[in-house]
Amino acid sequence: MTTNAVSLQDVSLIFGGKDTDHVLAVDTINLEIPQGQFVAIVGPSGCGKTTILNMLAGLIKPTVGSVKRHGQEVQGPSRDIGYMLARSALSPWRTARKNVELGLQIHGVGKSERKERAEELLELLHLEGFANAFPSQLSQGMRQRVAIARTLAIEPDLWLMDEPFGALDAQTRLVVQAEFVSLWEKSKESTVIFVTHDLEEAVLLADRVLVMTARPGRIKSDNLIDLPRPRVIDELRFDEKFKAAEHKIWKELRDEII
Amino acid sequence: MKSSDTNPSDNAADADNSESTTDSEKRFDVTTLPQETNTQKIIRRIDVPVQLTRIVILAFILWIWQSRKIFSGLKIFGVEILPEIIPLFQGVPTEAWDYVTKVWDDSLFWEDFWVTLQEALLGFLYGALSGFIVGMLLGRFKRAQKVFSPFLIFTNAVPKIALAPILILWYGVDIGSKVALATIIVFFIVQIPVMAAVSGVDPDLDTVASSMGATQMQKFKLVVIPGILGPLFGALRLASIYAILSVVFGEFLASKRGLGQRLLYQINNFGMGAAIALMSLLAILALIFNAGIGFMERKFLRWQDDSTRGNVVSL
DSSP states (O other), X not given: OXXXXXXXXXXXXXXXXXXXXXXXXEEEEEEEEOTTOEXXXXXXXXXXXXXXXXXXXXXXXXXXXXXXXXXXXXXXXXXXXXXXXXXXXXXXXSOHHHHHHHHXXXXXXXXXXXXXXXXXXXXXXXXXXXXXXXXXXXXXXHHHHHHHHHHHHTOOSEEEEESTTTTSOHHHHHHHXXXXXXXXXXXXXXXXXXXXXXXXXXXXXXXXXXXXXXXXBOEEEEEEOOOOSSOOHHHHTTOXXXXXHHHXXXXXXXXXXX | OOOOOOOHHHHHHHHHXXXXXXXXXXXXXXXXXXXXXXHHHHHHHXXXXXXXXXXXXXXXXXXXXXXXXXXXXXXXTTEEEEEEOOGGXXXXXXXXXXXXXXXXXXXXXXXXXXXXXXXXXXXXXXXXXXXXXXXXXXXXXXXXXXXXXXXXXXXXXXXXXXXXXXXXXXXXXXXXXXXXXXXXXXHHHXXXXXXXXXXXXXXXXXXXXXXXXXXXXXXXXIIIHHHHHHHHHHHHHHHHHHHHHHHHHHHHHSOSSSHHHHHHHHHHTTXXXXXXXXXXXXXXXXXXXXXXXXXXXXXXXXXXXXXXXXXXXXX
């Protein structure tokens, strides 16, 4: 049996100390994700979606249970994880290109190689003319694309995406989603865990959609999305099979939000 | 450079279409706009009306001063804004200028100048460096901040100028006591805003760096220090002026050399013109100091808009 890319066993996490008010953020999560799968996690806000990503990124440790990658317990941040936050979180003092280089710089990659890799990615994301622009000179959508480029520059094998397109307007979101999904479809090897509160986005992009309950977060249902790839995001929205899949999961999700 | 978000695939589509559309289609051509020549650019930047108004105002101030009109007293609604000044205590710009031309070739004067400059520079350097390091560490390590903040708050609350006589006893009447006073004053001016600024750095930037496996040192270099440069430079500008203020005060109390010492001597001997000249000189020194910091600021904070960058702090 091959080991899964990501494996969570009986993972619970409590925020707060022993005598202060503690909050059970996630409750007994069990989850196996094979390499190369695109998993979306949807759930009401505050259900612990981000907490799961933080544990996988090695930024926090579970109170009980084990978080493993390729069969190895997660000890701390790892170089082959790309983590993208909801807000683009670009350094305002760095140009677009230098922002993309951040991870490479931390990993000690040389200057010229950094530059080359960053320019390549900016081109993939249609930002080649904006390499020397500062974030304040870019639109929301462009900033988010720079953040995608920064996340992928270190060639991660696990992509953790925390509501990456939540701040974008509907049309920009479609464009960036399409770019993102095609980048992933090209890479094919990488595992994606994509947290969102937008069910349509989850079903459009992912192979598998997990629905979480309101706090304490548990996995309520696990749904495989049987839609062909490569996906044409803007057209797929009107597909009957897509609508049926979304509707089925919506029934699960609505009980948690309403 | 501000650009609206454009759909890149639409751009590609535009490019394709442009070949098929005819040239007769009317489009606005930006190159038809009148171009500004270099001389025009310079003139626009100098902003002649502003400069002229400034010169007029300066001339007016010098004129009412030189004509001694300000010394005859001024009452507004029965309140004495300016008292009447006896001739012995009056000083006018031409007297100040006479003093400058007199001391310009006097090597003793330049020795005094160098003493004061040295005191201010050293005090600024020590105070700014220690304030920066302490502020950054305490801002970053909250536990340490909790331990040390009552001590720092108390020390800062001490009227630090009142330390001057003690410092003169401890460090002597030479430059040591003035450097010490300036160091203490500059330290707090820098430490407090730096500490606050560290907490203000976007926590998401820290999360991103952490998730990429950045070490604590890398985070200082890549996230914390660049993130606090704005407030740091603001503090340094203020500190540069206070460094000069502290050393002049120190020299007033007890000193053998220095421009502050010279200034006090002149006032004690009713050399009002000389006093005005010396004060103006100290102000010019502070402005040069400030301009130096402003130069570095522009270099480091190129990414900020001009509107968000601070101007010369004047107090």
